[in-house]
Amino acid sequence: MARLILDGSLRQLAGGDSVVEVDVQNVKQLLRTLSERYPALAPHLEQDSFAIAIDGEIFQDVWFAPIAPDSEIHLIPAIRGG
Amino acid sequence: MNDMTNPNLVARELKIVGTRPLRPDGADKVTGRAKFGADMHLPNMLVGRVLRSPHAHARIRSIDTSKAQSLKGVKAVITSADLCDLPSEFIPAGEMMVNFKDMTRNVMAREKALYEGHAVAAVAAVNDRIAAQALALIEVDYEVLPHVMDVDEAMQPDAPLLHDDMFTIGVEPTPDKPSNIAKRVEFGFGDLEAGFSKADVIVEREFSTKPVHQGYIEPHACLASVSEDGQAELWCTTQGQFIVRAFCAKLLGMEVSQLRVTASEIGGGFGGKTVVYIEPLALALSRKACKPVKMVMSRTEVLQASGPTSGARIRVKVGATKDGRITAGDALLKYQAGAFQGSPVQPGAMCAFAPYDLENVRIVGFDIVVNRPKVAAYRAPGGPIAEFAVESVIDEVAMKIGLDPIEFRLKNAAQEGTRAPYGPKLGPIGLVQTLQAARAHAHYSAPLKANQGRGVASGFWFNIGGETCASLNLGEDGSVAMVVGTPDIGGSRASLSMMAAEELGISLEHIHPIVGDTSALGFNFLTGGSRVTFSSGMAVVQAARDVIEQLRERASKIWEVPLADVEWVEGHARCAGPGEARSLSLAELARTAGKTGGPIIGNAAINATGAGPSLATHLVDVEVDPETGKVTILRYTAIQDAGKAIHPAYVEGQMQGGAVQGIGWALNEEYIYDDKGHLLNPGFLDYRIPVCSDVPMIDTVIVEVPNPNHPYGVRGVGETPIVPPMGAIANAVSHATGVRFTDLPMSPPRVLAAIDAQQSQ
Numbered sequence: 001m002a003r004l005i006l007d008g009s010l011r012q013l014a015g016g017d018s019v020v021e022v023d024v025q026n027v028k029q030l031l032r033t034l035s036e037r038y039p040a041l042a043p044h045l046e047q048d049s050f051a052i053a054i055d056g057e058i059f060q061d062v063w064f065a066p067i068a069p070d071s072e073i074h075l076i077p078a079i080r081g082g
Numbered sequence: 083m084n085d086m087t088n089p090n091l092v093a094r095e096l097k098i099v100g101t102r103p104l105r106p107d108g109a110d111k112v113t114g115r116a117k118f119g120a121d122m123h124l125p126n127m128l129v130g131r132v133l134r135s136p137h138a139h140a141r142i143r144s145i146d147t148s149k150a151q152s153l154k155g156v157k158a159v160i161t162s163a164d165l166c167d168l169p170s171e172f173i174p175a176g177e178m179m180v181n182f183k184d185m186t187r188n189v190m191a192r193e194k195a196l197y198e199g200h201a202v203a204a205v206a207a208v209n210d211r212i213a214a215q216a217l218a219l220i221e222v223d224y225e226v227l228p229h230v231m232d233v234d235e236a237m238q239p240d241a242p243l244l245h246d247d248m249f250t251i252g253v254e255p256t257p258d259k260p261s262n263i264a265k266r267v268e269f270g271f272g273d274l275e276a277g278f279s280k281a282d283v284i285v286e287r288e289f290s291t292k293p294v295h296q297g298y299i300e301p302h303a304c305l306a307s308v309s310e311d312g313q314a315e316l317w318c319t320t321q322g323q324f325i326v327r328a329f330c331a332k333l334l335g336m337e338v339s340q341l342r343v344t345a346s347e348i349g350g351g352f353g354g355k356t357v358v359y360i361e362p363l364a365l366a367l368s369r370k371a372c373k374p375v376k377m378v379m380s381r382t383e384v385l386q387a388s389g390p391t392s393g394a395r396i397r398v399k400v401g402a403t404k405d406g407r408i409t410a411g412d413a414l415l416k417y418q419a420g421a422f423q424g425s426p427v428q429p430g431a432m433c434a435f436a437p438y439d440l441e442n443v444r445i446v447g448f449d450i451v452v453n454r455p456k457v458a459a460y461r462a463p464g465g466p467i468a469e470f471a472v473e474s475v476i477d478e479v480a481m482k483i484g485l486d487p488i489e490f491r492l493k494n495a496a497q498e499g500t501r502a503p504y505g506p507k508l509g510p511i512g513l514v515q516t517l518q519a520a521r522a523h524a525h526y527s528a529p530l531k532a533n534q535g536r537g538v539a540s541g542f543w544f545n546i547g548g549e550t551c552a553s554l555n556l557g558e559d560g561s562v563a564m565v566v567g568t569p570d571i572g573g574s575r576a577s578l579s580m581m582a583a584e585e586l587g588i589s590l591e592h593i594h595p596i597v598g599d600t601s602a603l604g605f606n607f608l609t610g611g612s613r614v615t616f617s618s619g620m621a622v623v624q625a626a627r628d629v630i631e632q633l634r635e636r637a638s639k640i641w642e643v644p645l646a647d648v649e650w651v652e653g654h655a656r657c658a659g660p661g662e663a664r665s666l667s668l669a670e671l672a673r674t675a676g677k678t679g680g681p682i683i684g685n686a687a688i689n690a691t692g693a694g695p696s697l698a699t700h701l702v703d704v705e706v707d708p709e710t711g712k713v714t715i716l717r718y719t720a721i722q723d724a725g726k727a728i729h730p731a732y733v734e735g736q737m738q739g740g741a742v743q744g745i746g747w748a749l750n751e752e753y754i755y756d757d758k759g760h761l762l763n764p765g766f767l768d769y770r771i772p773v774c775s776d777v778p779m780i781d782t783v784i785v786e787v788p789n790p791n792h793p794y795g796v797r798g799v800g801e802t803p804i805v806p807p808m809g810a811i812a813n814a815v816s817h818a819t820g821v822r823f824t825d826l827p828m829s830p831p832r833v834l835a836a837i838d839a840q841q842s843q
Binding site: 007009013059060061062065080082 | 172179252254266267268269270271296352353354356428429432444458459460461462463504505506507508509543544545546547548549610611612613689691692693791801
């Protein structure tokens with residue numbers, strides 16, 4: 001299963017969990033799984049715009065980016081720039 | 083030729099990419115023919131003007147517009163009642179999550195005016211004189227409230243409260259009392275206590291920065307025309323016509339397809355033209371008056387009411403061993419958001435230690451509202467502030483352990499595989515290469531004289547991709563009209579044309595770039611995040627390959643050979659199969675397109691991903707006049723990883739421009755308010771951005787570590803160059819004077835006071 005690493009503020013919202021194993025195949029499935037598992041995280045996933053780093057590559061607003069069984073995933077705030 | 087080992091990169095010899103042709107829009111811009119925001123005119127158009135709050139914080143009891151409305155020549159008067167009130171929720175607008183409750187109140191105050199210059203009403207009249215008279219006739223009954231300008235004061239429990247429904251996000255449990263602290267964020271990993279316990283040297287400092295304006299020369303300007311049936315057109319200076327459309331449609335209760343937005347040429351944006359101010363007001367006035375309405379901000383209005391970037395207070399602590407390995411880094415960032423939440427503290431926190439490979443790191447950030455204009459993005463938003471503080475402390479740690487500052491950075495530099503402080507591991511990046519280039523540069527070993535100092539700093543910025551469309555329309559003579567949806571700020575017409583020409587194998591002069599309006603293409607995110615050469619470049623390459631596929635198909639039909647037997651080589655379809663060698667040029671195929679299947683258009687509509695971070699290292703020499711405190715920049719060298727410089731001159735231009743803006747941020751620029759929250763320097767005479775005589779020629783070195791996710795290896799380059807200057811200059815001034823400078827700007831009075839204080843000790 002893919003491993004989601006949670007640091008900082010997100011770890012607090014996930015009840016202190018730092019590593020979460022998730023059986024998902026893409027970003028949309030990941031977001032749904034996290035919202036179900038961590039209700040405190042759900043409104044932030046809906047309100048804030050998050051990006052997903054999959055094995056170091058950042059995907060922003062890409063629901064169907066594939067997640068492999070051995071992927072390392074990080075949830076990070078979306079970056080916009082100026 | 084590109085990196086042959088990476089299968090995603092174009093592997094053939096490059097003929098156009100990497101050269102320095104003249105820009106397609108150059109002649110228009112040097113002859114004055116280019117049309118900027120204020121250059122549009124329509125018959126019978128009205129002049130729009132805004133009434134702005136004279137108070138930094140005041141409740142609006144009532145607004146009486148009756149006298150203004152009855153003035154001859156006035157055709158419309160609007161207040162917040164003419165815009166949609168929207169609930170406090172984050173709604174997708176284009177690619178951004180926007181709280182429209184805040185946006186509608188920022189473009190026009192409702193319950194309260196939250197900063198001096200906050201719009202409270204607007205008029206449209208037949209000329210500017212009558213519009214000004216009408217503004218004077220609007221009666222606003224204010225209840226003046228206490229105001230707060232500083233983040234530390236705003237965080238106090240008894241501080242004047244800007245929003246009584248703001249409860250800090252990011253703390254558990256959520257506070258039961260409102261405050262000015264909109265949000266707390268935290269990033270990091272490892273064990274800070276253990277990390278600092280291993281350190282031989284620890285440096286901890288507090289820093290402050292002032293809000294600084296993006297300083298675009300062209301003020302905000304627009305022309306709106308709404309017809310009686312609700313169809314609307316808007317011409318404006320913006321970094322993103324599709325974002326303007328999304329914002330304005332929501333604020334005016336329109337469908338996005340009712341509104342057609344055309345981006346004018348843009349006289350600078352730097353992030354400051356990613357939001358709306360007068361555009362929805364012009365549309366509302368035009369809707370009410372049934373005539374076109376033109377609005378142009380004055381410089382005073384720009385400085386009073388359009389977003390600068392945050393001022394901030396920062397604390398940074400770094401520990402390192404004697405042999406130069408950083409053991410821990412800790413930072414606290416408190417950023418001004420202005421009157422509404424949304425400072426760039428989050429990306430600032432993510433960038434703070436990003437150039438370094440750390441095992442133990444923590445960054446905590448606070449987003450704080452104050453009675454100042456709402457901040458807007460400014461090149462690498464948030465990054466320069468945090469990295470100024472970190473790079474200053476890094477320099478001091480290197481001094482304390484007796485290591486050359488570049489060697490110290492090289493010992494700790496982030497590389498491919500390094501875990502960034504915000505979590506994920508980094509892909510290929512070029513920080514080490516920029517540090518090595520800095521160390522080898524003649525600048526770094528040049529001798530210095532008395533009162534002179536040299537500073538070094540590195541910087542990181544993410545870069546982004548995003549939704550992007552492009553269209554290549556092949557003309558019957560073989561020329562190509564290239565339509566993109568991202569306004570050209572830094573020479574993107576040139577770089578995008580070059581990639582199209584390189585792909586198609588034709589001369590650059592046959593590509594004619596056009597920035598399309600919102601009806602010409604699907605949605606495009608704005609020109610920002612250093613994304614255009616990357617994202618629009620990917621779209622243009624994809625559209626060109628779509629054209630090539632269609633041309634191959636036409637050739638295969640003409641020759642009656644399988645498609646697989648037709649290859650595209652240097653602008654020609656060539657028959658690769660057995661038999662007689664045959665070739666058709668792009669122009670020949672275009673000429674017969676009607677007979678072979680119809681016009682040929684190549685399209686791309688993508689959500690670009692894989693933008694690689696860009697890192698930079700800057701060197702600067704300064705001289706400090708010990709009698710006046712004036713800092714003179716003697717020499718400046720900017721070194722940056724561009725991935726692949728499509729048009730090196732425009733990459734160098736970005737690096738030079740960022741360095742110059744950073745010089746202004748470091749040495750002179752600040753908003754000066756009186757004790758009532760009135761801005762005292764709302765003009766370029768007193769708000770002093772650098773001019774040519776303030777800066778030397780900025781030398782540049784482009785490093786190219788290809789981004790494997792782009793066909794030519796491109797990384798964004800527009801934002802990173804403003805990250806290192808403040809740290810580099812502060813380090814240089816500190817070395818020149820022997821005093822560590824932690825507060826920006828290092829203006830002559832501050833520098834002189836610090837020198838005097840040191841001498842009196």
